[in-house]
Amino acid sequence: MEDRNATNHRVHGMSDVVFECVLAYIHDSRDRQSVSLVCRRLYELESQTRKHVTMALCYTATPKQLRRRFPFLESVKLKGKPRAAMYNLIPEDWGGFATPWVEEISKSLSCLKAVHLRRMIVRDEDLELLGRERGHVLQVLKLDKCSGFSTDGLAHISRSCRNLKVLFLEESQVIEKDGEWLHELAMNNTQLETLNFYMTDLSLVSSKDLELIAKSCKSLASVKIGDCEILDLVGFFRFAGSLEEFCGGCFNNHAEHYASLAYPKGLCRLGLNFMSTNEMPIVYPFASRLKKLDLLYALLDTEDHCTLLQRCPNLEVLETRNVIGDRGMEVLACSCKKLKRLRIERGADEQEMEDEEGVVSQRGLTAIAQGCLDLEYIAVYVSDITNAALESMGTNLKKLCDFRMVLLDREEVITDLPLDNGIRSLLSGCNQLRRFALYLRPGGLTDVGLTYIGQHSENIRWMLLGYLGESDSGLLGFSRGCPSLQKLEVRGCCFSEKALAMAVLQLRSLRYLWVQGYRGSNTGFDLLAMARPFWNIEIIPPRKAVSGEGIEIEHPAHILAYYSLAGPRTDFPPSVIPLNYIAQ
């Protein structure tokens, strides 16, 4: 059957060529993983034809291991710091250094065209090296919520990567020295399709350079910038004929000045920062074309939301703060039947800063559940909730893949707690759920409810549990289920080290765990019950930090544990301690 002749490989009676052709059509990483497990030859073929890899944590393998297995990689995405870093919970120097990866990429991954680094520490020297060695082939560079570099590093990229189609810097902390990097981009690039420095505080950029980019780059489709005055962008909008997405800018002048502004015909994804009631009418002429609206950084109240959303029947994505209120949610449910993604963030805590109608509760959620049946993603901060609202979502939202709900802590009394039955209905009804986050308060979900989550989460791969359950038995009940759970985050729960360790051993798909807030054992050894080969355990001990307002904040300890082929980290900062070494 199998011909073992090295020059004419046959696998199961078929030649390699057949499999190579077929593999070119298989893109999903899980399918490819299955293929690679069939036999050695298919493993080799799959490795050689793999185009993209995402490493959910950059410490799970070394750069050399990645290159050895996938030598012809064209695109790579690496994630560094735990997700909690987006909420200021992780020490800045925690890790996720890009340097070893950039070095490997520059040395040997010669087919690489796209690099996406998320929550990593990147230095100017890394960008310089990348530009110098891969500048001629690099098409996509995304420094997503990264830190550690300056505009000098960006200038290197702009100078060396003339074929760059995507430059994405959203939410990165960049040390700003000047606007040269954008000027270099304007002078050297004609291929740019996406330019994003949204939420970076880069302000020394010139609107003239933006205008030049719009003129030179005929395919420019998505531009998200910082706080640049909108009136300075008249030229930019005039020349950006292909523009579909624009976010950023700000309004520093009186509303009348903006009335005659002309926007590109294809603009359908929009986010105008600091836009208030008076400027809102500029959106009306093309509101019916809008597919995506970002109002997170706008200055609209509840009534404004109602007025605007009524005019957007084609809206598919809405991001805003809870100032939208239940009334705004009802308008959304009536007017925006095509809505697929809804994100409602938490507004200011001080009553005077936000509209008093600006709270979302079971009323708004029920309306959305009944009105927006195509919803695939919902993330919402609620001030009140009932089981019935969750049941309604379970009954109606059959396409839901991603559910995230946080119960705000301002109200003392919540209408209907615990949410055990509602959550069970939601999970059993929305059987396509892949991601799930629930953040309540003590009393919000009992141990029974937590066990329900375990029993009804067939396909869920990522979960965040915040203040759920009453005791260890809830966690143990939960961990008997969740067959697909790969990544678990736990915050503010009352579980003991022992229970956490046992849960880890029971969750059969688990490969990543993050915990903040737990009942520590007196010896600190209970956690070791989950120690095993390839499982790294790290502790970020309790620490005090000074917030932006000068207030001292106490950060409780974190546990981070994950599978790795690379052994324990070798680049720990003082603020992180590997538990492995305690066992020596």
Place this chain on the structure above:
Amino acid sequence: MSESSAVEIDFFRLEEESSSPNRLPSRRNIQDVISKINPELLKPAIASAFANNGFVANKSFTSPLQLQTLPVYNQDCGGANMATTAASLTIFYNGTVSVFEVTPNQAENIMKLAESVKSESETAVKPESNQSPAIGGVISKDLPLSRKKSLKRFLEKRKERQVSASPYASLH
């Protein structure tokens, strides 16, 4: 960041150049490595793992995900004279961290001492168990809801704009 301390088990025997002709199958490889763990230190770790019971080792080495509950192996343990080689013992206590160089025997004695103290004063310790355990477990109310960085920045900027636009006027 040296490669020498990185652990790599070559499951698929990809490194032909460094292997001998009669290379051991991968299953044996893992067991070899694990057998190099210092038995002195295995004991307390295994004892605590088995005390919890419920899921003890009857699983075979079919994949890394189903391995037994053994402690992490120490790569440096090969061949050296265990009894007298000092290694680091790190102790977390009451918010402080101390590191000592001790021999395996000393380490075992210290751990035994800690365990005996713990079992004696178990009932006395219980009401305090939420306070300051070794690594720092905390009760729920000490952990306030944290805000996303990007939104925090926006809300700060908005406050600044309102103050500079009308420092004496009320906001609504």
